[in-house]
Amino acid sequence: QAQLVESGGGTVQAGGSLRLSCAASGRTFRSYGMGWFRQAPGKEREFVAAISGSGGTTLYGDSVKVRFTISRDNAKNMLYLQMNSLKPEDTAVYYCTRATTLYGGSSTERYTYWGQGTQVTVSS
Numbered sequence: 001q002a003q004l005v006e007s008g009g010g011t012v013q014a015g016g017s018l019r020l021s022c023a024a025s026g027r028t029f030r031s032y033g034m035g036w037f038r039q040a041p042g043k044e045r046e047f048v049a050a051i052s053g054s055g056g057t058t059l060y061g062d063s064v065k066v067r068f069t070i071s072r073d074n075a076k077n078m079l080y081l082q083m084n085s086l087k088p089e090d091t092a093v094y095y096c097t098r099a100t101t102l103y104g105g106s107s108t109e110r111y112t113y114w115g116q117g118t119q120v121t122v123s124s
Contacts, residue, residue, distance in 0.1 A: 002026050002113040004096045009118030016086050016122070022079040022096030022115060030054070030074040033099035035111055036081045038092035038120075047106040048094070049081060057103055063089075086122045093117040 003025040012018055020036070036048040049070035050059045058070055069082040079096055097104075097111040104110040 002032075002098050004098060004113055004115035006094065006096045006115045006118040009094060009120045011121040011123060012086055014086060014088055014122055014124050017082070017084045018086065018120060020081040020083065020094055020096075020118060020120075022081075024077045024079065024096075024098065026077070029077040031102065033101060033103040033105075033110075034070075034072060034079045035097045035099060035104050035106075036070060036079075036094060037097060037108065037111075038090075038094045039117075040092040043092075045095070045108060046092070047108075050099075050104050050106060051079070052103040054102075059106060061106070083120070086120075088122045088124045091120060091122050093119050 005023045008020040035050040037045050039045040047061045051070045067085045071080045095117045096115040098113040
């Protein structure tokens with residue numbers, strides 16, 4: 001059973017940057033796609049970004065394209081989300097998640113393990 005622990009959330013002013021990290025347990029990290037989703041109060045969980053097991057394929061939600069970058073370090077079992085040009089509408093709890101296969105894409109149904117989430121607040 002995989003365990004995922006996010007870190008790096010916090011409060012930042014609009015236009016600022018944050019880098020989220022996700023530490024994953026297990027020796028098969030590179031065998032699974034990973035993703036980031038977010039959920040704001042009163043809203044459904046929203047796809048942010050996905051990356052394949054090798055890191056060679058990435059996908060982004062329309063609202064974060066160009067501004068966010070997903071990456072992974074398979075040697076360290078780490079997943080990252082670099083967030084630039086943050087906007088107040090980016091405020092949400094951000095979740096790290098592991099796909100059931102080498103690549104999960106944008107659907108929550110393709111992901112099984114989820115972290116506890118980290119709060120990101122962007123003030124205007």
